[in-house]
Amino acid sequence: MDYVKLINCMRCGMCLPACPTYKETFLETASPRGRVALIRKLQEGELDQSERLLEFLSLCLDCQACASACPCGVNAGELVAEFTCEKKSADGLGFMEDLILRKLVPHPDRLETSMVPMRLYQNSGLQKLVRTLGVLKMFPKPLERMEGLLPSLPSRSLRQEISEVTPAVGTERGTVGFFLGCVMSLIFSDASRATIKLLSVLGYKVITPRNQVCCGAPNMLGGDLEGLKEAARTNIDIFGGYMVDFIVTDCGGCGAELKKYGHHIEEEAASEFSTKVRDISQVLALHIEELQAKLKPLHQKVTYHDPCHIAHCQGIRKEPRDLLKLVPGLEYKELDTADACCGSAGTYNIAKPEMSDKILHRKLDTVRASGAEILVTSNPGCLLQLKKGLADQLPHVKLMHLTEILAQSMEN
Amino acid sequence: MNPSFTQELASIVGQQYILTDRESLAVYGYDSTPEIESLPGAVLLPGSTDEVVRIMKLCHEAGVTVTPRGSGTNLSGGSLSAGGVVVQTSRLNRLLEIDEENLTATVEPGLITSTLHREVESRGLFYPPDPGSMNISTMGGNVAENSGGLRGLKYGVTADYVMGLETVLADGDMLRTGGKVVKDVAGYSLNPLLVSSEGTLGFFTGITVKLIPKPQGKITMLAHFPVLQDAALAVSAIIAAKVIPATLEFLDKVTIKCVEDYAHVGLPLDVDAVLLIEVDGHPVVIAEEAAAVAEICKKHRSSFFQTAQTAAEALKLTEARRTALSALARLKPTTILEDATVPRSCIAAMLKVIQDSAQKYNVVIGTFGHAGDGNLHPTCLTDERDHDEIKRAHAAFEEIFDAAIAMGGTITGEHGVGLAKKKYLPKLVGETGIRVMRGIKQAFDPKGILNPGKIF
Ligand SMILES: Cc1cc2nc3c(=O)[nH]c(=O)nc-3n(C[C@H](O)[C@H](O)[C@H](O)COP(=O)(O)OP(=O)(O)OC[C@H]3O[C@@H](n4cnc5c(N)ncnc54)[C@H](O)[C@@H]3O)c2cc1C
Numbered sequence A: 001m002d003y004v005k006l007i008n009c010m011r012c013g014m015c016l017p018a019c020p021t022y023k024e025t026f027l028e029t030a031s032p033r034g035r036v037a038l039i040r041k042l043q044e045g046e047l048d049q050s051e052r053l054l055e056f057l058s059l060c061l062d063c064q065a066c067a068s069a070c071p072c073g074v075n076a077g078e079l080v081a082e083f084t085c086e087k088k089s090a091d092g093l094g095f096m097e098d099l100i101l102r103k104l105v106p107h108p109d110r111l112e113t114s115m116v117p118m119r120l121y122q123n124s125g126l127q128k129l130v131r132t133l134g135v136l137k138m139f140p141k142p143l144e145r146m147e148g149l150l151p152s153l154p155s156r157s158l159r160q161e162i163s164e165v166t167p168a169v170g171t172e173r174g175t176v177g178f179f180l181g182c183v184m185s186l187i188f189s190d191a192s193r194a195t196i197k198l199l200s201v202l203g204y205k206v207i208t209p210r211n212q213v214c215c216g217a218p219n220m221l222g223g224d225l226e227g228l229k230e231a232a233r234t235n236i237d238i239f240g241g242y243m244v245d246f247i248v249t250d251c252g253g254c255g256a257e258l259k260k261y262g263h264h265i266e267e268e269a270a271s272e273f274s275t276k277v278r279d280i281s282q283v284l285a286l287h288i289e290e291l292q293a294k295l296k297p298l299h300q301k302v303t304y305h306d307p308c309h310i311a312h313c314q315g316i317r318k319e320p321r322d323l324l325k326l327v328p329g330l331e332y333k334e335l336d337t338a339d340a341c342c343g344s345a346g347t348y349n350i351a352k353p354e355m356s357d358k359i360l361h362r363k364l365d366t367v368r369a370s371g372a373e374i375l376v377t378s379n380p381g382c383l384l385q386l387k388k389g390l391a392d393q394l395p396h397v398k399l400m401h402l403t404e405i406l407a408q409s410m411e412n
Numbered sequence B: 001m002n003p004s005f006t007q008e009l010a011s012i013v014g015q016q017y018i019l020t021d022r023e024s025l026a027v028y029g030y031d032s033t034p035e036i037e038s039l040p041g042a043v044l045l046p047g048s049t050d051e052v053v054r055i056m057k058l059c060h061e062a063g064v065t066v067t068p069r070g071s072g073t074n075l076s077g078g079s080l081s082a083g084g085v086v087v088q089t090s091r092l093n094r095l096l097e098i099d100e101e102n103l104t105a106t107v108e109p110g111l112i113t114s115t116l117h118r119e120v121e122s123r124g125l126f127y128p129p130d131p132g133s134m135n136i137s138t139m140g141g142n143v144a145e146n147s148g149g150l151r152g153l154k155y156g157v158t159a160d161y162v163m164g165l166e167t168v169l170a171d172g173d174m175l176r177t178g179g180k181v182v183k184d185v186a187g188y189s190l191n192p193l194l195v196s197s198e199g200t201l202g203f204f205t206g207i208t209v210k211l212i213p214k215p216q217g218k219i220t221m222l223a224h225f226p227v228l229q230d231a232a233l234a235v236s237a238i239i240a241a242k243v244i245p246a247t248l249e250f251l252d253k254v255t256i257k258c259v260e261d262y263a264h265v266g267l268p269l270d271v272d273a274v275l276l277i278e279v280d281g282h283p284v285v286i287a288e289e290a291a292a293v294a295e296i297c298k299k300h301r302s303s304f305f306q307t308a309q310t311a312a313e314a315l316k317l318t319e320a321r322r323t324a325l326s327a328l329a330r331l332k333p334t335t336i337l338e339d340a341t342v343p344r345s346c347i348a349a350m351l352k353v354i355q356d357s358a359q360k361y362n363v364v365i366g367t368f369g370h371a372g373d374g375n376l377h378p379t380c381l382t383d384e385r386d387h388d389e390i391k392r393a394h395a396a397f398e399e400i401f402d403a404a405i406a407m408g409g410t411i412t413g414e415h416g417v418g419l420a421k422k423k424y425l426p427k428l429v430g431e432t433g434i435r436v437m438r439g440i441k442q443a444f445d446p447k448g449i450l451n452p453g454k455i456f
């Protein structure tokens, strides 16, 4: 890791109030400033790579709220992620990691098949039984949490269902490639269907290459930089085969990762790919007037949660709000600290359940205070986490992806 | 630190709230002060005043030193401890009372400054001190450093608002000074002595501050100056014209560029300096004042004068200004900033000294600050690994200090002496000053266990 990046932190503390784990603990070790200092002192040899040090670092959500708050250009979250990735790759992938990251994630077909038992489990009524009997209490904690987080799965993944080419409605204004996130495709396929619909209604021909693979974010998380690069190369090749104006995604996490391909791979094709990547809200916001003409009233109160991967990693805050404010009759309420993490953060909610719950509850409190009936967000991780949270605490609040609510207003 | 002693400390705060592991101690070895680090022996996070009293008693008996710590954002090394106990106030963060009849607020020391702002402003009241760090600095830290802020010119600094203090002394005894009365001449005035004591005289556990009605309106303006000296002359002219803006902040070219790189608020990149000016009060009065300010700036060759059209736009500008110090650190790894303060009329002369010293010692200095208060923050952008440059930076600052003192100014206007300015203090206050201060310290803390080694 680049030492200068570490000593660039001037320790002003401006990032502390933005950090979810600092807000919960008030501990310097759980703050961005502290995390940068821990890695720095490790590099300087003042500290060793102790269990405790790794534990402190692992409490970081990589939400990058600290990066948005740092006037000095330090990104503590990314530094921790980079450190973890380097360490894991030096240690070598474990058996499970190898299985998941190398043998499962890069192969959408296998990934989808692996979900079959889960779908079966839900549809057969077994899930109900398990839940009522609390059988999972006998299994390790992480499994129990995983089960609790999983919403009911659609019968087939979107990737298998959607046609590779969705023609534009009316005059064609351009062509976009649609990057279908794994979790979006597997679990939130309705939202991605809405995304494709909006794009085609606005006059885009939408190409959804069936052979595209996972964006590689899980590899980065698991310390598998090579795996990430492999995924990136595959996707660059696949999308490079089409003439597209944009590569659009409705998954915040994928968007953030795809935009970094150019950074990971120093080749022209990679940076060309990355410069074409857009979050769906960015494309929709180009057509405000046309959308406005098409949207019909929805008489409800709505609020928006900024996914970290969209607000902090991609700097997109205005577009989703502008779009929601377009819907006639929809009363928009700004959420207090809307861009604070919901505690989902990849697999954090499974690895660090206690902290994740605290952060989630803070988020739910703000949703409650907003008085909103619909909570909108646009990242599958947030959708999973918030779905569970709302079900437990605010069952009357409906959760929707940004494109779902826009598509609904179009249909009304 | 002796394990049986830390065990006793743990029995006061609870095992969860004492940190003695190497990793934790390492990250409590710094605050926002460049170049200084020092490892404490233990860190405590007490949850009540009673726990603070017991910690003090125990440490006093054992002769172990205690250093209070808020959020560790001070710029003089004041919250660092060499082997002693650091007591962090973060859990003592309640807003105890807003008394609308007496116009006071009573808070615990760990309350974040901007949280107090939000709460009182929602009731139409106002607590003016607003240091650049207000979103993370604590009220205890503000009182201990007598922090200033962007609104100092019209409203003064923290000391002007502290009415009452509840202070745990070194031996654990509780001292109550002042209160909600607006007049009080019973005995020595101890409040002003405790304010800016930098944690060396006592540990604040309760703070009562004065509130004022929230100004009805404000106008935020930005004046561009192609020539640095013109901006400085405009500052003196505004004050001489008997207009007292709430805010009169100065940013030079280097600072403007760094702030704009981070905040993207549309600051001009082609001028030598800008002034951020805010007038507040009755709408009719501020309209007149704003017009007068615009006129003066124009007279001093301001090339462009812009008035924020919305509250959001105004907030963006002032928030951007608050990031100046950290934003300057974008350019180089190490930023050494100073806090020399001169009588307002000397601002232009002071800027000249800063420019000349930077040139003479061949260092890059970005300057910003509370121009209206005569309080500039020349900030040297350097690299701690370049020892020669660091040496030159310090030499430049030594010259700047000497000039400030010669102009009737001071070595620090708001950041405190702590460890960083210790060696310059005798130059300013002389032997007599130091002797009196030592006497005061002796009266409060004869064993010398409270934040030792700071100030003198
Ligand atoms: C980016 C940035 C901008 C800043 N802008 C300004 C500014 O505009 N104006 C300004 O004046 N300062 C400014 N500062 C300096 C700093 O923020 C202030 O000094 C602030 O008051 C420190 O608060 P803290 O809670 O971080 O205190 P700390 O740094 O933790 O402690 C400061 C001192 O107070 C003592 N202390 C803390 N709590 C107590 C207590 N309960 N009882 C007794 N002693 C106590 C400590 O021992 C220490 O000596 C800035 C700093 C930064 C990093």
Ligand code: SF4
Pocket: A008, A009, A010, A011, A012, A013, A014, A015, A016, A032, A033, A036, A066, A069, A070, A071, A072, A073, A074, A075, A076, B326
């Ligand atoms: S990460 Fe940035 S904001 Fe946080 S302490 Fe370091 S320089 Fe300041």
Ligand code: SF4
Pocket: A018, A019, A020, A021, A022, A030, A031, A032, A035, A059, A060, A061, A062, A063, A064, A065, A066, A067, A076, A077, A078
């Ligand atoms: S990434 Fe998030 S959790 Fe990690 S240090 Fe930054 S703000 Fe804190």
